Structure formats: C-alpha cells, structure tokens
Amino acid sequence: MNSLPNQNQANQTQSAQVPPKMNHGGHELFDCHEIIAGMINVMDQYMMFRSFMKDQELIEMLDRQYSFIESQYNLIVEAFSTGQKPSGSTGVYKMTQSHDVTFGIKPSQPKKPNQSLNEIKEAGLSAHMLGLLKSEASLIGMAACEITNPVVRRVLADTIPNYIEMAYEVFLYQNKHGYYQVPQLTAQDTQAMTQAYVPATQPVQMPTAKSNQMLQ
Numbered sequence: 001m002n003s004l005p006n007q008n009q010a011n012q013t014q015s016a017q018v019p020p021k022m023n024h025g026g027h028e029l030f031d032c033h034e035i036i037a038g039m040i041n042v043m044d045q046y047m048m049f050r051s052f053m054k055d056q057e058l059i060e061m062l063d064r065q066y067s068f069i070e071s072q073y074n075l076i077v078e079a080f081s082t083g084q085k086p087s088g089s090t091g092v093y094k095m096t097q098s099h100d101v102t103f104g105i106k107p108s109q110p111k112k113p114n115q116s117l118n119e120i121k122e123a124g125l126s127a128h129m130l131g132l133l134k135s136e137a138s139l140i141g142m143a144a145c146e147i148t149n150p151v152v153r154r155v156l157a158d159t160i161p162n163y164i165e166m167a168y169e170v171f172l173y174q175n176k177h178g179y180y181q182v183p184q185l186t187a188q189d190t191q192a193m194t195q196a197y198v199p200a201t202q203p204v205q206m207p208t209a210k211s212n213q214m215l216q
Contacts, residue, residue, distance in 0.1 A: 031143035032080050032152065038139055039073045042132045049128060052120045061096075061173060062129070065166050068093050072159050079155045090155060093162040095169035102175055103184045123179040130170040130180075137163035 046066045053059045071091065078086040114120055140156050140163065147153035174180035184190065 025146075025148040028143075028147050028149065028152075031147070032076075035136070035140055035143055035156070036073065036076060036080070038136050039069060039076070042136055043069055043073070045128065045132060049125045052117075052125060053122065055122045058122050058126060058173065061169065064096075065093075065129075065133075065169075068162065068166070072162065076152075076155055076159065079149075079152050083149050083151060085151050086155065090158040090162065093165045095165055095172075097169050097172035097176070099172070101172070101182060102178075103182050105181050105183050106178060108178070108181075122177070123174070126170055126174050126179060130167055130174065133163050133167035133170065137167060 043066055046062055046069075050059065050062055053062065068091075071088070075086045075088055075090060114124070137160055141160050144153055144156040144160065147156060171180055175182060185193065
C-alpha cells in the first residue's frame with residue numbers, strides 16, 4: 001500500500017533538473033504547436049487576401065502586419081525550440097489609424113454570402129483579418145496562463161498586446177469605412193450602465209481558514 005506514493009514520486013522531475021529545451025509540459029507542447037500553426041495560418045491567409053485587395057490603405061496595413069507577425073513567429077519558434085531567451089525582442093506594434101470612432105448606424109444593404117470571387121471586397125477581407133487576429137490573441141492568452149517554460153511564457157505573454165493592437169487597427173479601418181458600425185444606447189441607458197458599479201472601500205472580512213481536521 002505504501003509503495004504507490006514512492007513510485008509516483010520517482011516518476012516526478014522538477015523543472016530545474018531538466019535542460020531549458022526540455023522544460024515543456026505535454027499540454028504546453030500541444031498549445032505551442034497550435035499557436036505557431038495558427039500564426040502560419042494568419043500569414044498564409046493574409047497572402048491570399050492581398051490578391052483580392054484594391055484599397056492601398058488596407059494593402060499597406062496588411063503588409064505591415066504580415067511583416068510584424070513574421071518577426072513574432074521567428075522569435076516564438078526560437079524560444080520554443082531552445083527554451084531560452086530569443087535573440088530579439090517581441091517589440092511593440094505601432095498602428096497608423098486614428099483612434100477616432102464613428103458611432104451610429106447608417107442604412108445599408110443587407111449582407112449575404114458572395115456568389116463569386118468577383119464579389120470579394122475590402123469589407124469582407126478586413127473582417128477576415130480581424131477574426132484571425134482575435135482568434136490568435138485569444139489562443140495565445142489561454143495558453144500563456146499555463147506555460148511551464150518561463151521564457152516561452154514571457155514571449156507569448158508579450159505577444160498578446162501586439163495582436164490586440166493589430167486587431168484594433170483593423171477595427172478602426174472598418175469603422176472609418178462604414179464596414180463595422182457601432183451603435184450606442186441612449187444617453188440615459190449609457191449613464192445607468194457606466195454607473196452600475198462603485199469602488200470597494202470597506203475592509204473585507206474574510207472567513208477564517210478551517211483546519212484540516214474539520215475538512216475531513
């Protein structure tokens with residue numbers, strides 16, 4: 001009966017006892033493969049989107065984001081394969097769009113699936129870009145919470161704000177051109193919603209911890 005705990009303990013290894021490139025949990029390996037494959041997917045689809053684009057502003061945005069994503073990809077691959085600090089920094093993505101947002105809904109034609117490749121336009125292409133960036137940002141954020149290798153975790157965590165910034169840049173482009181309209185509640189409802197919470201100012205009375213004997 002007492003041999004089982006000792007046997008389990010013999011199969012356990014502390015991260016400090018393994019070389020950096022082997023400092024990966026099983027779930028981490030699968031998550032990182034999904035993240036890296038996802039980055040390749042974003043770049044591949046960006047390349048396909050570009051062939052349909054006519055708006056030079058969106059083309060320049062796509063090229064700028066593609067180049068930045070590629071640099072992030074190289075850093076993550078380096079950190080993941082070596083388990084050590086990569087040769088470069090994740091950097092900070094700098095968008096060029098104005099932060100002004102247009103509120104309100106303008107009448108427009110109902111949307112429907114494209115009937116041919118000739119109907120593919122900037123509205124749909126930019127929407128695909130936004131969806132890809134949001135998905136990759138969410139995936140990296142979920143995985144970074146449970147990465148065992150500290151270097152890989154930090155590189156991934158530092159990458160998330162850049163994906164958020166790129167996605168926000170696409171949103172601003174869409175909003176400016178009327179592709180992504182932003183409705184508002186009435187002033188009264190907005191005021192009620194924004195004032196629905198107040199700061200916690202009183203000392204918290206936490207319950208006392210129960211003894212192990214009481215929990216058994």
